[in-house]
Amino acid sequence: MSDYFVDVPLRWSDMDAYGHVNNVQFLRLLEDARVVAFSDWFGQDRSLVDEGVLVARHEIEYLAPLTFRQAPVRIGMWTMRITPASFDVGYEVREPAGSDRTPDTVYARAETTLVLYDFETARPRRMAPHVKDNLLSFGGGEVPFRWRRR
Amino acid sequence: MSDYFVDVPLRWSDMDAYGHVNNVQFLRLLEDARVVAFSDWFGQDRSLVDEGVLVARHEIEYLAPLTFRQAPVRIGMWTMRITPASFDVGYEVREPAGSDRTPDTVYARAETTLVLYDFETARPRRMAPHVKDNLLSFGGGEVPFRWRRR
Amino acid sequence: MSDYFVDVPLRWSDMDAYGHVNNVQFLRLLEDARVVAFSDWFGQDRSLVDEGVLVARHEIEYLAPLTFRQAPVRIGMWTMRITPASFDVGYEVREPAGSDRTPDTVYARAETTLVLYDFETARPRRMAPHVKDNLLSFGGGEVPFRWRRR
Amino acid sequence: MSDYFVDVPLRWSDMDAYGHVNNVQFLRLLEDARVVAFSDWFGQDRSLVDEGVLVARHEIEYLAPLTFRQAPVRIGMWTMRITPASFDVGYEVREPAGSDRTPDTVYARAETTLVLYDFETARPRRMAPHVKDNLLSFGGGEVPFRWRRR
Structure with missing residues (x-):
């Protein structure tokens, strides 16, 4: 795991009729984290973040119930399995270490496979060398x- | 795969800024399909469907882009790995065979692990024999x- | 009020932590109803429905709580205040007359102001005569x- | 207008297929702002914020298109028409004065009517004097x- 993380705010509406953050909304939180991470990781290079990356796969496990609070959750993120045209992102959704709730609680773990895609030619595309270096x-x-x- | 399926309507808002049904919304469609399936599979027996089943895990692969249309998508569903306190559901999100779009297109495949849970004692609970028979x-x-x- | 209506399915996730269909989601149901209505009202003429109509205003009142069920709600719709470049839509979200729930319950009433817009020139645009006739x-x-x- | 405001973060998924923050999602942003405001305005007094307030009415006008960015939008909020059992909230969704986008742009104006409600007796309830003072x-x-x- 890298040390990188994004603090993602919850919304009251993330809760479902059971009063917990809904399992589907966890994927929404991961999407928010990716938007911030890709901006941080690639800066003004919009070739990756904009329209050139497709989600090919998600896998997620739910480990503890989460209820709405104003404080954000912390999402640790790291890269895995970097190939010329794809990479995976790992995530850990957790309570920050210094939280006044149960610190270090892990709410969920997940991974996403992302594929680089050229929308104009409708084909996968190859990762530029500096992108690969950043991801590594x-x-x-x-x-x-x-x-x-x- | 069983022959069971649920036709799930899309919403225009399922599309994201790329103009496709968003990857997270596919999980929402699966949730809708489970609500119908559990009602069909267990009828008035609300012991399973109501508050006694937790989502422990999802895995999903995206195979073809889906855009909004008024016609529903067809979600094939079946059960796997039935244990005394949990079971898995498999899904195939596809175009119906007789559709005037590309018939039989598979948009996504997925599976969900569900755990039976007793909210009063906050512990896993055991599946009743007739529930197991239904799932089988x-x-x-x-x-x-x-x-x-x- | 015209006799026109659209039956709009609910989603389990439309409920919030109070166990009722969330007030914001009612606007989502109205959006779904507009998509169907505009398709019905204008058929293959996509000049109105596609990218040429902006929502300028909503007003909505909530009259009775609604909980999720598999049966759709009925949304009566009609037009008002048709001008060369805008029109209003009125809505009544209700239980169908023959429902086995409390028939004719009105859950909400609402109206939306829609403005015709030319995205290429970024200016309001005028309604074609046959569109006005349809709306009337x-x-x-x-x-x-x-x-x-x- | 009071000087009170809440900065509300957007989500990438707030955008619809037109690439703008969807008109329905603006109501979601207002909901987020109310959660923060009610907590600020009433502190540990959960009698108002928790389950005792129902949304009876919304009215909203859209004034400028908003696209996703990581920076939050600023939502000015104030109270109006305080009665023994209800009050209205006014909102202005705007770009903060010092923003590097077009400062002071007003994206939307809205108001919500809220009714105090006793869920146990299923009847409206009267506002405590200190709550009224806070709202005033x-x-x-x-x-x-x-x-x-x-």
């Missing part, structure tokens, strides 16, 4: 899933 | 994921 | 708001 | 709607 510098290990099927 | 009658094989990590 | 044929009276400010 | 201290004038129907 945020590299981390496998997501420690508990229930992954094998 | 909708049993099917493994989801043919392309990119599952091993 | 679905004309109705003022929304009977209880609490409108004057 | 954030009092402001009428929302300057352009298109309000009369």
